[in-house]
Amino acid sequence: MEPQDKRQQWLDEAAAMRAGLAAPGVADRAILRSSSGMEFLQGIGSGALPPAPIADLMGILPISVEPGRTVFQGTPALAHYNPSGVVHGGYAATMLDTALGCAIHTMLPAGKGYTTLELKVNYLRAMTDKTGPVRAEATVVSVGGQVGVAEARITDANGKLYAFATTTCLVFDISAA
Numbered sequence: 001m002e003p004q005d006k007r008q009q010w011l012d013e014a015a016a017m018r019a020g021l022a023a024p025g026v027a028d029r030a031i032l033r034s035s036s037g038m039e040f041l042q043g044i045g046s047g048a049l050p051p052a053p054i055a056d057l058m059g060i061l062p063i064s065v066e067p068g069r070t071v072f073q074g075t076p077a078l079a080h081y082n083p084s085g086v087v088h089g090g091y092a093a094t095m096l097d098t099a100l101g102c103a104i105h106t107m108l109p110a111g112k113g114y115t116t117l118e119l120k121v122n123y124l125r126a127m128t129d130k131t132g133p134v135r136a137e138a139t140v141v142s143v144g145g146q147v148g149v150a151e152a153r154i155t156d157a158n159g160k161l162y163a164f165a166t167t168t169c170l171v172f173d174i175s176a177a
């Protein structure tokens with residue numbers, strides 16, 4: 001497939017996903033607690049549960065969620081720039097933290113939650129408003145009873161690598177209150 005065709009395919013897939021999402025919000029804690037990670041994330045993808053407000057703010061969409069692997073997409077824009085004239089490092093960090101955390105969530109049963117303890121990002125190439133759509137693809141390395149580790153890459157439709165990251169997440173029981 002030609003690079004411009006793949007870029008259009010990515011944009012079309014994101015538009016189709018966006019059309020099926022609910023309004024941004026935060027699901028009830030009881031739903032979070034009673035759902036496995038896969039059930040919860042599939043609920044967001046199907047429009048049954050709200051996508052996170054931060055994803056809406058940054059223009060980041062879930063593209064694919066499967067056990068141990070997630071893909072999120074965004075299109076860097078002028079709104080994401082730092083004063084130096086390229087996309088702020090927080091944009092990639094947010095995409096990576098999202099994809100990595102959700103990848104770990106896919107491996108968790110109902111009643112278990114997670115939170116990021118550590119995020120290491122290597123910024124390998126600057127993003128601009130000419131970059132076009134980029135995807136953060138995360139895969140789980142290990143999830144135990146207390147700790148989850150995952151790695152992720154951000155690439156564009158040409159396969160160009162922009163950032164590489166690893167995370168360590170804490171896994172814990174979600175309390176009822």
Ligand SMILES: CC(C)(COP(=O)(O)OP(=O)(O)OC[C@H]1O[C@@H](n2cnc3c(N)ncnc32)[C@H](O)[C@@H]1OP(=O)(O)O)[C@@H](O)C(=O)NCCC(=O)NCCSC(=O)Cc1ccccc1
Nearest residue numbers: 081082083084086087088089090123124125126127160162
């Ligand atoms: C340039 C370098 C740091 C080093 O690259 P190298 O190890 O030498 O590797 P390589 O030679 O393979 O080149 C790779 C690509 O880089 C390009 N390139 C090379 N030299 C230059 C140059 N002098 N200037 C411009 N571009 C240069 C080169 O053409 C190639 O691109 P291409 O293949 O043609 O498409 C690269 O890793 C990078 O840009 N990382 C992203 C950093 C980033 O975006 N951080 C986040 C934003 S910071 C933030 O927000 C914090 C903040 C907050 C608030 C306020 C202010 C700030």
